Amino acid sequence: MVRTIAGGILGGFALFVIRFLFWQTPLSALALHRAGEAPGANLQAALAQSLTQTGTGVYIVPDPATAQGTILYGKGPIATIFYNNSGFPVTDSAALIGGLVLALIAGVVIALALRFAAVDFGSRARIALLSALAAVLWLDIGQAVFNHAHWGYILYLAFSDFIALAAAGLIAARLIATAPVASPNATTMH
Numbered sequence: 001m002v003r004t005i006a007g008g009i010l011g012g013f014a015l016f017v018i019r020f021l022f023w024q025t026p027l028s029a030l031a032l033h034r035a036g037e038a039p040g041a042n043l044q045a046a047l048a049q050s051l052t053q054t055g056t057g058v059y060i061v062p063d064p065a066t067a068q069g070t071i072l073y074g075k076g077p078i079a080t081i082f083y084n085n086s087g088f089p090v091t092d093s094a095a096l097i098g099g100l101v102l103a104l105i106a107g108v109v110i111a112l113a114l115r116f117a118a119v120d121f122g123s124r125a126r127i128a129l130l131s132a133l134a135a136v137l138w139l140d141i142g143q144a145v146f147n148h149a150h151w152g153y154i155l156y157l158a159f160s161d162f163i164a165l166a167a168a169g170l171i172a173a174r175l176i177a178t179a180p181v182a183s184p185n186a187t188t189m190h
Contacts (some may be wrong), residue, residue, distance in 0.1 A: 004115045005108060007175030010083035011168035012107020016100050018167055021159035024091065031156035047083060056084045080147070103168075110165075121173055128169025138160045 021027065033045060051059065051113040059081040064074040097182075113131075140158035143149040 003175050003177045004111045004172070007172035008108030008111030009064050009104055010175065011110055011170075011172035012104035014101075014171050015107055015164045015168040016103035016162040018162060019099075019103070020096075022156075022164075031153045033150075045079070048085070051081075051083050052085055056086075058094050080149075100109070107168050111176060114169065114173050115176050121176075121188055124173035124176065125170055129166055132162050132165035132169060135165060145153065 029137060032057040034040075059079075060073075061079045061081060063069040064073040110128070117127055118124045140154055140161055144151050144154040
């Protein structure tokens with residue numbers, strides 16, 4: 001069990017580092033569009049003016065819950081806005097610490113699942129890779145399919161998630177102790 005927990009912690013650390021490299025370095029520019037300085041300031045002012053009273057949350061604009069909103073939504077442009085009415089640092093150390101803790105917990109959960117699901121490295125590795133693929137297909141690619149999210153962003157997100165989850169799973173699978181399997185013919189004499 002100690003090797004399982006150690007594998008989970010190391011896998012979780014790999015998960016955190018890989019996600020950091022994809023999203024907290026200039027690589028993230030591959031997935032994100034920039035509005036520019038003046039349009040960005042205009043959008044920020046419009047957000048502050050329009051959404052401050054309702055506060056932090058996720059908004060669909062225009063709101064398709066009304067007849068007029070449905071018409072406007074169908075015409076476009078539309079946006080899903082993750083809105084926070086107070087600022088925070090671009091690289092928030094509290095978020096990094098929280099993210100590391102979350103990654104370590106996820107790594108341990110992955111390791112425990114692999115330990116209880118399979119007995120050898122090959123089986124654990126296959127489960128780790130297929131589970132990572134299933135997760136990104138449903139959770140990430142599903143956003144483009146169901147919510148018309150931008151494919152460039154979604155494919156980058158899916159790729160980064162797959163690499164991070166696969167690495168965490170493979171590291172955990174490698175470090176989990178494999179019990180030797182006794183040969184059925186070891187005690188049989190011919």
